[in-house]
């Protein structure tokens with residue numbers, strides 16, 4: 001793994017699930033021609049690997065071992081579709097499931113897992129710059145990021161976005177069930193003792209409720225371009 005380049009500029013984009021972070025961060029990285037770190041995919045990747053190995057989510061020591069043993073690599077298809085490989089197996093679709101998200105959220109509360117993933121995340125800091133997407137990019141992983149953005153949206157709107165996404169994929173879910181899951185995950189991510197989800201003091205907050213993707217991308221780019 002390459003060493004991080006501390007002179008490379010970082011834009012940290014944090015926020016709760018469903019705030020549009022992934023879509024916005026990817027688009028902003030594309031526009032700037034910068035690297036992109038999907039830190040949630042690392043936690044999800046460990047969650048998926050734990051499932052493959054029948055590891056109990058209530059066994060922190062086994063989960064820490066699993067974190068060290070799991071290789072997670074990002075690549076694009078020739079058509080530009082992002083793919084995630086776990087131990088050389090393409091797990092892109094499995095990574096996006098609610099099961100993987102719930103496992104990631106449980107695993108993300110273990111301090112040793114978080115510290116095991118710290119350097120892997122920092123290694124993405126390379127020239128010409130990095131857009132880092134997650135929960136603690138601006139607070140823990142890149143506290144010296146040049147720009148910090150915290151994206152929010154109402155829980156109802158986040159549930160609705162997720163509902164449309166899943167229904168579009170033919171997955172059968174209810175809006176009510178998704179809203180409950182989102183509220184539970186928010187509470188778990190915000191109340192855990194290590195790296196809880198909260199905006200960095202110097203983050204620019206952008207509420208995306210009722211705002212289209214292009215407009216949010218433009219607002220984030222305006223933060224970077226001043």
Ligand code: DC
Nearest residue numbers: 017039040043104105108134135136
């Ligand atoms: O962004 P996401 O939904 O892919 O993240 C999945 C889970 O991983 C989320 O519930 C919290 C955790 N996570 C984290 O604790 N820190 C990060 N930087 C990214 C994700």
